[in-house]
Amino acid sequence: MTTLETPALKVRGLQKNYADFALHNIDLDLPTGQIMGLVGANGAGKSTIMRILIGLIKADQGSIEVRGYRVPDGQVAIKREVGYVSDDMRLYKAQTLRWHMDFIKSIYPDWDEAYAGQLLKRFDLRAHQVLRGFSHGQRVKALLLLILARRPKLLLLDEPTTGLDPVARIEVLEALAEVLRDEERSVLFSSHNTMDVEQLSDTITFLHQGRLVASQDKESFLSSWRRVVCQGQCHDALLERVRAMPEVASARNSGSIIELKVRDGGDIFQSRLQQLGLTITTVEPMNLEDIFVTSVRAGGSQ
Amino acid sequence: MSDQIFFSSTDNTPMYSQIMEHVLARVLIGDWRPGQALPSIRELASASRVSVITVKRAYLELERTGVIVTRHGIGSFVADTQDLPRQLAQEEFDTHLLGMLRAANKLGMPAAAVTEVVHNSLASELTAAVPEKQATKRK
Amino acid sequence: MNTHSLDFPMIKLLVLKDWHIYQKQLAAYVVGMLIGLTLVSVGKNWSFYLGALILLVLLICAGGFAIQSSVLNERKEHTLPFVMSLPVTPMDFYWSKLLANTVIYLVPFSLVVGGTVFLVLFTPLPDGLLVWSLLIYGFLAMTFCVSLCVALVVESEGWNIFVQIGLSTMVSPFIMGIGQIDAIAQNIKTANIVWSLPALGIFLAQAIVMLVALGITSWVQRRKTSFL
Numbered sequence: 001m002t003t004l005e006t007p008a009l010k011v012r013g014l015q016k017n018y019a020d021f022a023l024h025n026i027d028l029d030l031p032t033g034q035i036m037g038l039v040g041a042n043g044a045g046k047s048t049i050m051r052i053l054i055g056l057i058k059a060d061q062g063s064i065e066v067r068g069y070r071v072p073d074g075q076v077a078i079k080r081e082v083g084y085v086s087d088d089m090r091l092y093k094a095q096t097l098r099w100h101m102d103f104i105k106s107i108y109p110d111w112d113e114a115y116a117g118q119l120l121k122r123f124d125l126r127a128h129q130v131l132r133g134f135s136h137g138q139r140v141k142a143l144l145l146l147i148l149a150r151r152p153k154l155l156l157l158d159e160p161t162t163g164l165d166p167v168a169r170i171e172v173l174e175a176l177a178e179v180l181r182d183e184e185r186s187v188l189f190s191s192h193n194t195m196d197v198e199q200l201s202d203t204i205t206f207l208h209q210g211r212l213v214a215s216q217d218k219e220s221f222l223s224s225w226r227r228v229v230c231q232g233q234c235h236d237a238l239l240e241r242v243r244a245m246p247e248v249a250s251a252r253n254s255g256s257i258i259e260l261k262v263r264d265g266g267d268i269f270q271s272r273l274q275q276l277g278l279t280i281t282t283v284e285p286m287n288l289e290d291i292f293v294t295s296v297r298a299g300g301s302q
Numbered sequence: 303m304s305d306q307i308f309f310s311s312t313d314n315t316p317m318y319s320q321i322m323e324h325v326l327a328r329v330l331i332g333d334w335r336p337g338q339a340l341p342s343i344r345e346l347a348s349a350s351r352v353s354v355i356t357v358k359r360a361y362l363e364l365e366r367t368g369v370i371v372t373r374h375g376i377g378s379f380v381a382d383t384q385d386l387p388r389q390l391a392q393e394e395f396d397t398h399l400l401g402m403l404r405a406a407n408k409l410g411m412p413a414a415a416v417t418e419v420v421h422n423s424l425a426s427e428l429t430a431a432v433p434e435k436q437a438t439k440r441k
Numbered sequence: 442m443n444t445h446s447l448d449f450p451m452i453k454l455l456v457l458k459d460w461h462i463y464q465k466q467l468a469a470y471v472v473g474m475l476i477g478l479t480l481v482s483v484g485k486n487w488s489f490y491l492g493a494l495i496l497l498v499l500l501i502c503a504g505g506f507a508i509q510s511s512v513l514n515e516r517k518e519h520t521l522p523f524v525m526s527l528p529v530t531p532m533d534f535y536w537s538k539l540l541a542n543t544v545i546y547l548v549p550f551s552l553v554v555g556g557t558v559f560l561v562l563f564t565p566l567p568d569g570l571l572v573w574s575l576l577i578y579g580f581l582a583m584t585f586c587v588s589l590c591v592a593l594v595v596e597s598e599g600w601n602i603f604v605q606i607g608l609s610t611m612v613s614p615f616i617m618g619i620g621q622i623d624a625i626a627q628n629i630k631t632a633n634i635v636w637s638l639p640a641l642g643i644f645l646a647q648a649i650v651m652l653v654a655l656g657i658t659s660w661v662q663r664r665k666t667s668f669l
Contacts, residue, residue: 033354034354034355035353035354051669054525054526055525055668056522056525056526056667056668056669057666057667057668057669058666058667075530076448076528076529076530077528079526079527079528079529080528084522084526086522088519088522089519089520089522089523089526090518090519090520090523091520091523092462092518092520093518094462095461095462099461103454103458106454107451107454107527107528143523173351174351176351177347177348177349177350177351177352178348180344180347180348180353180354181344181345181348183344199317199351199352199353200351200352200353201353202353202354202355203355217355218353218355218356219318219355219356219359222316223316279407281404281407281408284314285314285316287314
């Protein structure tokens with residue numbers, strides 16, 4: 001029985017090995033009612049994780065629970081409650097959207113025809129057009145319509161906004177935001193567009209080369225990172241000492257101006273900088289993209 | 303009536319503080335009166351296409367500064383307190399003061415010089431500054 | 442992945458879906474086959490061979506394209522993630538494909554076999570043709586079954602095409618081959634329907650090949666770790 005307390009996702013020690021790629025020891029937690037953004041470059045393993053969660057691929061190791069059901073044994077129950085859309089998913093070219101809607105309707109008793117009608121209008125789609133004539137954006141919206149109209153409790157969206165024009169992107173994000181209204185519904189979506197993730201997600205998970213770089217609630221994530229600009233007599237030894245500080249993820253200088261990207265750089269950190277003879281001129285928040293690139297680079301060099 | 307936060311696409315201010323600004327503005331304008339219920343966190347998040355946790359953080363900060371009060375299980379309301387506008391003005395003053403001190407730091411001004419400048423400005427502009435207060439509110 | 446708890450209503454929906462997607466093409470084959478049967482029944486030598494050729498070609502094509510439409514295209518056109526994200530287990534999916542193809546193939550197959558039996562028995566055509574032609578149809582059913590099994594477990598399109606074409610080219614050697622077996626060949630132009638031992642042996646071999654192919658395929662399917 002799934003309740004509000006049952007997490008939407010609980011993954012422990014997920015492992016999957018391929019000849020040229022591997023997922024290493026992935027842990028994920030998504031409480032019900034939250035949106036998690038999965039950020040990573042192409043090939044980071046986002047799609048593989050999604051496919052494992054929905055049972056399209058078997059994991060080599062690890063315990064995976066989706067809405068309280070174990071993967072893969074509970075996959076039918078999971079697939080009933082989860083809506084999954086991926087970048088490489090297509091519909092039947094020779095059939096109309098209406099045919100697809102009726103097909104889904106015959107499988108899921110929760111199908112909401114009125115809501116489907118609203119989505120058709122909002123997405124500006126024609127139900128009686130065959131899929132062959134759909135543009136990429138229309139195809140993505142059609143796929144989303146098919147899952148949204150059956151009101152799944154968990155949405156697994158693999159790159160839902162990739163390749164969309166700005167208007168379609170906003171339409172898709174609006175539809176996603178609507179899901180938020182219901183506290184029983186959760187979303188895991190992946191993107192390499194950090195802007196989309198930054199706006200909608202409660203939790204951010206960074207993935208790089210099959211490893212989890214970070215997974216944290218967005219607000220504390222954003223507020224733990226700072227870009228610090230300081231001034232001072234800069235020489236290599238000083239820069240080395242700054243780089244050696246555990247908070248510093250990146251440090252570079254241009255003449256006497258030094259730019260640092262730091263994590264958990266509180267007052268103590270700042271006073272240590274001052275002890276090195278540096279004057280802090282700016283301390284400002286960083287956006288998610290900057291944080292992502294910085295942490296990936298810092299992780300890679302360690 | 304639609305309650306939705308409009309976000310700037312160029313402003314680097316974090317989203318939660320843009321939400322705070324928006325709520326403050328609507329309280330100041332009088333859209334939301336003391337004691338009135340605010341939209342629920344989920345509602346506002348959904349309408350504004352922003353995560354629940356961000357709105358939650360903004361509400362928490364607003365609660366900390368005394369702009370709103372949250373009653374558990376019921377919702378958030380605009381604070382009944384009479385000196386809300388005063389508090390807001392105080393906050394604004396603090397922000398500007400901090401900005402001034404930073405600028406002084408860049409200029410390398412010693413503390414005495416800063417006090418002197420402030421003192422002189424007060425003497426010459428205090429009478430003129432009061433009616434202009436509304437106009438200079440937003441930088 | 443519980444094999445013993447197949448979801449039959451769901452499998453039925455998937456079979457109906459495959460049927461719907463293939464039905465127009467299937468209708469065209471049926472029309473073509475009716476033409477072939479008519480030609481066979483005319484009673485002239487040239488029309489018999491032309492009609493028989495049409496029937497053979499259309500039956501091979503109907504089977505080949507059924508596999509193409511329901512199994513290979515599902516992979517190639519990326520509708521497979523869509524189907525697999527429906528509430529089905531990989532085994533439900535596998536059985537739906539086996540059933541859908543069997544149902545789809547049975548339509549042209551029973552039309553041709555039934556038509557042939559009718560023509561052989563109720564027209565001046567020699568009745569001895571019956572066993573010989575059923576052996577050929579049995580061979581075609583076997584090539585269809587093996588092609589389907591390969592398509593279900595082998596992802597490579599190249600290998601699938603190789604197997605399908607390879608098996609189809611075996612049809613005429615097979616026809617010539619059974620023509621060399623006296624017990625079968627000597628009865629073709631007579632009015633006797635003789636179920637000779639070699640003929641029964643070939644039927645049995647065909648059935649065994651099909652069962653072995655299905656067994657191996659089910660075994661491989663159960664051990665799969667990727668269903669894309």
